[in-house]
Amino acid sequence: xxxxxxxxxxxxxxxxxxxxxxxxxxxxxxxxxxxxxxxxxxxxxxxxxxxxxxxxxxxxxxxxxxxxxxxxxxxxxxxxxxxxxxxxxxxxxxxxxxxxxxxxxxxxxxxxxxxxxxxxxxxxxxxxxxxxxxxxxxxxxxxxxxxxxxxxxxxxxxxxxxxxxxxxxxxxxxxxxxxxxxxxxxxxxxxxxxxxxxxxxxxxxxxxxxxxxx
Amino acid sequence: xxxxxxxxxxxxxxxxxxxxxxxxxxxxxxxxxxxxxxxxxxxxxxxxxxxxxxxxxxxxxxxxxxxxxxxxxxxxxxxxxxxxxxxxxxxxxxxxxxxxxxxxxxxxxxxxxxxxxxxxxxxxxxxxxxxxxxxxxxxxxxxxxxxxxxxxxxxxxxxxxxxxxxxxxxxxxxxxxxxxxxxxxxxxxxxxxxxxxxxxxxxxxxxxxxxxxx
Numbered sequence: 001x002x003x004x005x006x007x008x009x010x011x012x013x014x015x016x017x018x019x020x021x022x023x024x025x026x027x028x029x030x031x032x033x034x035x036x037x038x039x040x041x042x043x044x045x046x047x048x049x050x051x052x053x054x055x056x057x058x059x060x061x062x063x064x065x066x067x068x069x070x071x072x073x074x075x076x077x078x079x080x081x082x083x084x085x086x087x088x089x090x091x092x093x094x095x096x097x098x099x100x101x102x103x104x105x106x107x108x109x110x111x112x113x114x115x116x117x118x119x120x121x122x123x124x125x126x127x128x129x130x131x132x133x134x135x136x137x138x139x140x141x142x143x144x145x146x147x148x149x150x151x152x153x154x155x156x157x158x159x160x161x162x163x164x165x166x167x168x169x170x171x172x173x174x175x176x177x178x179x180x181x182x183x184x185x186x187x188x189x190x191x192x193x194x195x196x197x198x199x200x201x202x203x204x205x206x207x208x209x210x211x212x213x214x
Numbered sequence: 215x216x217x218x219x220x221x222x223x224x225x226x227x228x229x230x231x232x233x234x235x236x237x238x239x240x241x242x243x244x245x246x247x248x249x250x251x252x253x254x255x256x257x258x259x260x261x262x263x264x265x266x267x268x269x270x271x272x273x274x275x276x277x278x279x280x281x282x283x284x285x286x287x288x289x290x291x292x293x294x295x296x297x298x299x300x301x302x303x304x305x306x307x308x309x310x311x312x313x314x315x316x317x318x319x320x321x322x323x324x325x326x327x328x329x330x331x332x333x334x335x336x337x338x339x340x341x342x343x344x345x346x347x348x349x350x351x352x353x354x355x356x357x358x359x360x361x362x363x364x365x366x367x368x369x370x371x372x373x374x375x376x377x378x379x380x381x382x383x384x385x386x387x388x389x390x391x392x393x394x395x396x397x398x399x400x401x402x403x404x405x406x407x408x409x410x411x412x413x414x415x416x417x418x419x420x421x422x423x424x425x426x427x428x
Contacts, residue, residue, distance in 0.1 A: 002347070003379040010273055010372065017386035022270040024388035025350055025375065027302060028397035028407060029266075030241030052243075052264045052278055055363040056236035059224055062278075062367075064266055088241060091410060095422055102416040113418070133216070136239055144358055146369060149269040153276075153367065155360060158224065161239065165217045172231035174238035176399045182410065183242035183397055185390045188425070189412045193242060193397060193405035196305060201402070202316040204327070208309055211402070 024186040031184045033097055033116070034063075035085040035127045036077030043118060043127050044073045045110040047097045049184045051086070059158035060141065067150030073106050078154065082140045083125055087132035090180040094190050124160075133179045135162040173198070238400040245398045247311055247330070248277075249299040249341045250291030257332060257341050258287045259324040261311045263398045265300070273372035274355065281364030287320050292368065296354045297339055301346035304394040308404045338374075347393045349376040387412070 010018060029049040036044045050064040065075050078084050089097045096114040104110055111118045117130035128135045142155035167175045176193075183191050198211040224232060243263040250258045264278040279289050292298050303311045307330060314324040325332045331344035342349050356369040381389045390407075397405050412425040 001379050002376045003382070004374065004376050006374045007273075007372070010375065011271070013386065015271070018273075019270040020386035021382070021388060022273045022372070023267050024390060025273075025300075025348070025372070026265040026267050026275050027244030027246055027395055028242055028390065029244060032241055050266045051240040052266050053237050053240050054278060054360060054365050055280075056233040057225070057229070058362070059221075059232075059236045059239075060360075060362065061240050064268060064276075066269075086239075094410065095413065098413045099416050099422050102418040102420075104418050108418075134239070141362070142360070144367075146268060146274075146356070148272070148274065148355070148369075151268050153358075155362075158221070158236070158239070160218065160220045161224070162216045162218050165215050168217070168235070172227065172234035173400050173403065174235060176238060176242065177405065181241055183407060185407075186387050186412075188415070189387065190410040191391065191407035192410055193399075193407055196308065196396065196404040196406055198400075198403045199309065199312045202313050204316040204318050204322075206316075208313050 020186055028183045028185050028191065031089045031097070031182060031190075033087040033089060033100065033129050033132065034074050035087060035129060036074050036083075037081065037126050038077045039080050042107055043109045043111055044077055045100050045114070045116060045127070045129065046074045047089070047100045054155065060155065061138070061158070062153055062155045065152040065154060067152070075152065075154070078140050079143070081125055084138055084140075084156070085124065085126045085128045086136040086138060087129035088134040088176070088179065088181040090131070090133065091182055091192060092180075093131050094182060098188065098190075133164050133167075134174070134176070134181060136160070234400055242397045242399050242405065245303045245311070245396060245404075247301040247303060247314065247343050247346065248288050249301060249343060250288050250297075251295065251340050252291045253294050256321055257323045257325055258291055259314050259328070259330060259341070259343065260288045261303070261314045268369065274369060275352070275372070276367055276369045279366040279368060281366070289366065289368070292354050293357070295339055298352055298354075298370070299338065299340045299342045300350040300352060301343035302348040302390070302393065302395040304345070304347065305396055305406060307345050308396060312402065312404075347378050347381075348388070348390070348395060350374070
């Protein structure tokens with residue numbers, strides 16, 4: 001039996017109930033740790049669940065920074081240095097990833113507090129998460145302010161990518177499930193995935209079919 | 215063994231390979247059908263995988279419209295009427311959902327072509343997908359143009375929500391897995407989920423714990 005809620009019902013919810021409820025409505029979400037380093041050298045690591053694809057040429061994506069969140073250290077480092085890393089989250093360290101959302105003081109590194117390992121590579125000032133199998137380096141491109149509630153959209157360009165070779169299929173598909181990347185719903189519910197199928201490119205009046213492994 | 219790709223490698227990929235590859239990098243994605251109806255009365259249904267949470271008060275979210283995509287009928291209807299529905303996708307009809315991405319002419323309804331059922335409710339001009347257990351009505355709020363590649367971000371406000379009563383936990387969490395909502399990776403890979411755990415709100419220097427069912 002479905003229950004209907006109109007806007008007045010939703011606005012009358014207790015604040016945290018409403019946040020939990022509304023955060024679920026968009027469906028399952030991406031889950032990644034964003035690594036940054038201030039000019040002074042302080043490293044920061046924060047979990048994000050709002051990455052969205054923007055385009056492949058040039059390769060671009062976006063994500064959301066909430067006005068009241070700990071993500072602010074991430075944001076200030078990105079604006080300061082123009083660079084950050086995106087690191088997929090796997091089941092072996094999802095609790096560590098979740099713990100990065102605690103409000104640590106700016107001079108404390110979430111890497112240390114959450115027992116995740118900083119990794120550095122040539123040509124990138126920002127730290128990677130060594131435990132992460134899929135790592136992306138990105139450069140800041142654009143900052144968009146949503147006036148309504150103070151939320152910020154960050155648009156970024158991909159600079160480089162590191163992926164297990166055996167997770168890349170012959171048509172370019174990256175098998176996230178094979179890499180062990182997990183997903184999140186609401187604010188705090190973590191899920192592994194189980195593949196149903198890949199489907200062929202949809203064309204009008206032709207029935208789509210399942211793609212075999214490529 | 216990880217393989218490293220820099221920007222030049224990525225830009226040298228064959229076009230469709232690159233699109234498939236880059237589309238995977240953000241992790242697992244939301245999956246929803248957006249239902250619209252033009253002023254003339256033509257209905258349109260299109261699958262989207264870029265919904266992202268913006269805020270709970272007022273309840274807002276965003277999604278991406280690609281410049282070269284069939285989503286354009288969705289966009290023109292939204293701009294014309296200011297209203298649309300968001301309908302979660304379940305395993306029973308994910309192939310139908312995928313098929314809505316085919317480039318049908320504007321006067322052909324994807325509902326009819328993909329055998330999904332139009333549903334109408336009082337106070338909403340746009341059609342719902344009857345098969346969907348979680349349905350949201352939203353109003354257009356803002357259109358943001360990404361100059362770089364012609365992509366558009368639509369910001370919307372939630373007007374009402376319909377959810378199975380037994381999928382709402384006492385703290386407001388909506389159990390999408392119980393509702394049977396599925397997720398997508400890349401452009402065409404569909405996955406069901408399996409819950410690992412919900413975790414307690416993270417605080418500095420305190421170990422996070424698993425939440426029991428609420």
